[in-house]
Amino acid sequence: MTTPLLDKAAKLVSHLKAMRPEDRDRASEESIRQAEAEHEEFLAAFSIGHCYLCGNPLSSFSKKTPCLHWLLKPKGFKKNDLPAVAQRFGFFQAQTYLRWVANTEGFARHINDLPEEGTGGKLIELTVRYRSLEWSFSCAESDFLGHATSQHSKHPHYHFQMRIEQRPFINFSDFHVPFKEADIVGLEAKRVAPHLVKHAFPRGEGMAEVMNEASLDTLVSAGSTPDIESEALVHLSSMVMADEGSQIDGTELYNLFQEAKAKGVTVASLLHKLQNTSTRVVVSPGSGVVEQAPRSGRKKDL
Numbered sequence: 001m002t003t004p005l006l007d008k009a010a011k012l013v014s015h016l017k018a019m020r021p022e023d024r025d026r027a028s029e030e031s032i033r034q035a036e037a038e039h040e041e042f043l044a045a046f047s048i049g050h051c052y053l054c055g056n057p058l059s060s061f062s063k064k065t066p067c068l069h070w071l072l073k074p075k076g077f078k079k080n081d082l083p084a085v086a087q088r089f090g091f092f093q094a095q096t097y098l099r100w101v102a103n104t105e106g107f108a109r110h111i112n113d114l115p116e117e118g119t120g121g122k123l124i125e126l127t128v129r130y131r132s133l134e135w136s137f138s139c140a141e142s143d144f145l146g147h148a149t150s151q152h153s154k155h156p157h158y159h160f161q162m163r164i165e166q167r168p169f170i171n172f173s174d175f176h177v178p179f180k181e182a183d184i185v186g187l188e189a190k191r192v193a194p195h196l197v198k199h200a201f202p203r204g205e206g207m208a209e210v211m212n213e214a215s216l217d218t219l220v221s222a223g224s225t226p227d228i229e230s231e232a233l234v235h236l237s238s239m240v241m242a243d244e245g246s247q248i249d250g251t252e253l254y255n256l257f258q259e260a261k262a263k264g265v266t267v268a269s270l271l272h273k274l275q276n277t278s279t280r281v282v283v284s285p286g287s288g289v290v291e292q293a294p295r296s297g298r299k300k301d302l
């Protein structure tokens, strides 16, 4: 990794540290607003089958103008065209685009960015699905630092996999996709100061966003049943235990289920009403959530 980029990242971090919290908040709100405005453009074009970046139909492919919409596999796009796309668009741009595409078909469930569902120990592990297409990004620390097994791999890079109808189209091992400078600065800043630097994807939220504690509280307490469980975004299982020396009142429990049904809310959200019990709600990603495509560590140079 080159020192000027590390310096840039260090400068960014000290700049953020020096900011007043309210100014930091304002800056991040502003960048969220910008992303949302860009998402509007994306959506307006996407809904009529066009790409907001190049203005061409999503089904078009011209070697002269590499574009992220190529990842939607227009006729003519071959795996060896990937480097041209990656040269033009950075890792965060590509990820944002695909996240927005995936979220056109339901919130978050087609984006698995849960660290605990990955193979572990990676800086980035993420699988995004849209219809028959599935894209995965993977970056271990050794990829980010660059591993000196070849000329290409010694620079900070990530690995990319694309499947079509579950069949391999691009394999993780096919390319060492170089990060762009802005990617490196962003990733390094987050590595150095994870409490200050968060990578958010407005309108491209994935399961990590859904499963964070604040969202879970909202889901459990306010979520209505059809919204959450039937669409299998998350799975709630509740455990009720009677306090020592007392018993769970069956009638009370039955009434609670009826009440939840009538109100269209989760049972979990009403459990606090039970007398002399303690309850625990376990939340896990639902069955409708895309699984992460593991990148195996078989080959050393992967």
Ligand SMILES: [Zn+2]
Pocket (backbone or CB within 6 Å): 051, 052, 053, 054, 055, 056, 067, 068, 069, 070
């Ligand atoms: Zn395009």
Ligand SMILES: [Zn+2]
Pocket (backbone or CB within 6 Å): 142, 143, 147, 153, 157, 158, 159, 176, 301, 302
């Ligand atoms: Zn690598």
